[in-house]
Amino acid sequence: MxxxxxxxxxxxxxxxxxxxxxxxxxxxxxxxxxxxxxxxxxxxxxxxxxxxxxxxxxxxxxxxxxxxxxxxxxxxxxxxxxxxxxxxxxxxxxxxxxxxxxxxxxxxxxxxxxxxxxxxxxxxxxxxxxxxxxxxxxxxxxxxxxxxxxxxxxxxxxxxxxxxxxxxxxxxxxxxxxxxxxxxxxxxxxxxxxxxxxxxxxxxxKTGQTLLRAVLAPMFAQRELAVRAWSGSNLLGGGDGATLADPRAAAAKNAGKARALADNLGSEPEGETHIDHVPALGDWKTAWDHVAFDGFLGTRMVLQTIWQGCDSxxxxxxxxxxxxxxxxxxxxxxxxxxxxxxxxxxxxxxxxxxxxxxxxxxxxxxxxxxxxx
Missing domain, CATH: 3.40.50.720 (NAD(P)-binding Rossmann-like Domain)
Structure with missing residues (x-):
C-alpha cells in the first residue's frame, strides 16, 4: 500500500x-x-x-x-x-x-x-x-x-x-x-x-483497577461462577485524588468502573467502590478488590486483588x-x-x-x- x-x-x-x-x-x-x-x-x-x-x-x-x-x-x-x-x-x-x-x-x-x-x-x-x-x-x-x-x-x-x-x-x-x-x-x-x-x-x-476487572470478570462468567458481590477501594494521592474527593466527581469515575462489571457479568453485582484521597501517596495509587462468589454446590469463595501503581x-x-x-x-x-x-x-x-x-x-x-x- x-x-x-x-x-x-x-x-x-x-x-x-x-x-x-x-x-x-x-x-x-x-x-x-x-x-x-x-x-x-x-x-x-x-x-x-x-x-x-x-x-x-x-x-x-x-x-x-x-x-x-x-x-x-x-x-x-x-x-x-x-x-x-x-x-x-x-x-x-x-x-x-x-x-x-x-x-x-x-x-x-x-x-x-x-x-x-x-x-x-x-x-x-x-x-x-x-x-x-x-x-x-x-x-x-x-x-x-x-x-x-x-x-x-x-x-x-x-x-x-x-x-x-x-x-x-x-x-x-x-x-x-x-x-x-x-x-x-x-x-x-x-x-x-x-x-x-x-x-x-x-x-x-482503562489503566488500572478497571483493566484488571475487565480481565477477571469474564473469567467468572465463562466458568459459570456466580458473583455475589464485588467491592473495591481506591487510595489516591496527587491532584486526581483531591479532585475525586468531590462526591460528584467520584460518581462520574465510578460509573465507568461499574459498567465494566455489568458488561462482562451480564448484571451489576452488589458492592460499592470507594475512592479515598491520601495526599501522602502523591502520584501513586492502591486499588483493592474483594470478590465474593459461589462455586459448585454453592461453595462460597473469595478472591482479593491489590493493584499498586502509577496512573500517569x-x-x-x-x-x-x-x-x-x-x-x-x-x-x-x-x-x-x-x-x-x-x-x-x-x-x-x-x-x-x-x-x-x-x-x-x-x-x-x-x-x-x-x-x-
Whole structure:
C-alpha cells in the first residue's frame, strides 16, 4: 500500500501541565531519542507495522491548561516522586520548554465573563492557530483534565469537556476523551463530528483497577461462577485524588468502573467502590478488590486483588497510542466513533465489552488502517 510522504501531526492536550500530559510529553521525547524502550505502547507491537501510524518523532504537542507551573518544573516534580526516571527531565528539557511555549490558558475560570460560544471559539482559534502555525497535516485533541463532576440539572454553563470537544470540531480536529467527563457525549456533538468527517474515541482510559476487572470478570462468567458481590477501594494521592474527593466527581469515575462489571457479568453485582484521597501517596495509587462468589454446590469463595501503581505511567503510552490511531483514522476519512478503540476505555463508544474481544477488534482496526482488510 502506498502512502503520502510523512507529515507532522499535532497532539493538543487538555490539561497539558498535568501529570499524565507531562509524562506523555517527556515519555514521547525519551522514546523518540532512543533513551527508553516503548514499554506499554500498544502501537509499538508488530501488529501495527505497516498501519501508517505517524511516527513518534512526527508528533508536535501543545495544549490548554489553567495551571501556571511550566512543564520543565512539573517534570522535575514527577522525577522526584519516582514517576519519571531520574535525569530524564534534564535530558529532554529543550522539548519540554518547546511544548510549554505552546500551552494556552484554558478554562472556564470561575470569574470568566465569556459565554460558552465565545469560549468554544477562543479554544478553537488556539487549536487552529497551532495546526496552521506548525504546518501540521492534522491535529488530535486529547482530553486529560481532572475529572469533572457529573452535570447537574440547572448548571448555568456546559461542562468544560463539552466546550473543548465542540472546539475540536470547530477547529477540524479529531477528539479523544481519556477522562469520564461529558466530552463528545454532550447533546448534538457526536452528530456534528460525524457530519464534519471527524473521528473520535472515548471515554475514561482503562489503566488500572478497571483493566484488571475487565480481565477477571469474564473469567467468572465463562466458568459459570456466580458473583455475589464485588467491592473495591481506591487510595489516591496527587491532584486526581483531591479532585475525586468531590462526591460528584467520584460518581462520574465510578460509573465507568461499574459498567465494566455489568458488561462482562451480564448484571451489576452488589458492592460499592470507594475512592479515598491520601495526599501522602502523591502520584501513586492502591486499588483493592474483594470478590465474593459461589462455586459448585454453592461453595462460597473469595478472591482479593491489590493493584499498586502509577496512573500517569500507565496512561501516557495509551495517550500516544490513541493520538497515533486517531490521526491515521482521520487521514483515511473515518468519521464518528472508531471501531476497535474500545480496548482503551472503561466506557467505550463502541462494542464489544470484553477485553479479549476488544483486543481482536483493535487488531482488526490495525489491518484496516494498513489496507490489509
Amino acid at each position: 502506498t502512502t503520502e510522504p510523512l507529515k507532522r501531526v499535532g497532539v493538543w492536550l487538555i490539561g497539558a501541565r498535568g501529570s499524565v500530559a507531562t509524562t506523555t510529553v517527556a515519555g514521547r521525547a525519551a522514546l523518540a531519542a532512543g533513551l527508553h524502550p516503548p514499554t506499554g505502547l500498544v502501537t509499538a507491537g508488530p501488529a501495527f507495522a505497516g498501519a501508517g501510524l505517524p511516527p513518534l518523532e512526527q508528533l508536535v504537542f501543545g495544549g490548554h491548561d489553567t495551571h501556571p507551573t511550566p512543564l520543565p518544573k512539573r517534570a522535575e516534580q514527577l522525577a522526584e516522586a519516582g514517576v519519571l526516571p531520574h535525569g530524564l527531565p534534564s535530558a529532554v528539557a529543550d522539548e519540554l520548554a518547546r511544548v510549554d511555549a505552546e500551552i494556552r490558558p484554558g478554562g472556564p475560570q470561575p470569574d470568566d465573563p465569556r459565554s460558552d460560544e465565545q469560549l468554544v471559539d477562543a479554544f478553537a482559534a488556539d487549536i487552529a492557530a497551532f495546526t496552521t502555525g506548525h504546518g501540521l497535516a492534522r491535529t488530535v485533541v486529547v482530553h486529560l483534565a481532572s475529572t469533572e463532576p457529573m452535570p447537574a440539572a440547572g448548571d448555568a454553563r456546559a461542562p468544560a469537556s463539552a466546550l473543548y470537544a465542540a472546539a475540536a470540531i470547530t477547529a477540524g480536529a479529531s477528539y479523544v476523551n481519556f477522562t469520564p467527563a461529558t466530552g463528545m457525549h454532550a447533546e448534538g456533538l457526536a452528530a456534528r463530528a460525524a457530519a464534519a468527517g471527524l473521528p473520535h474515541a472515548g471515554r475514561d482510559g 505511567a500507565l496512561a501516557a503510552p495509551l495517550v500516544l497510542d490513541l493520538a497515533r490511531l486517531l490521526a491515521r483514522a482521520h487521514e483515511l476519512g473515518h468519521a464518528g466513533p472508531v471501531p476497535g478503540l474500545g480496548f482503551f476505555f472503561k466506557d467505550p463508544d463502541t462494542d464489544p465489552p470484553g477485553l479479549a474481544e476488544q483486543y481482536r477488534e483493535l487488531l482488526a482496526l490495525a489491518d484496516r488502517l494498513a489496507g490489509r482488510s
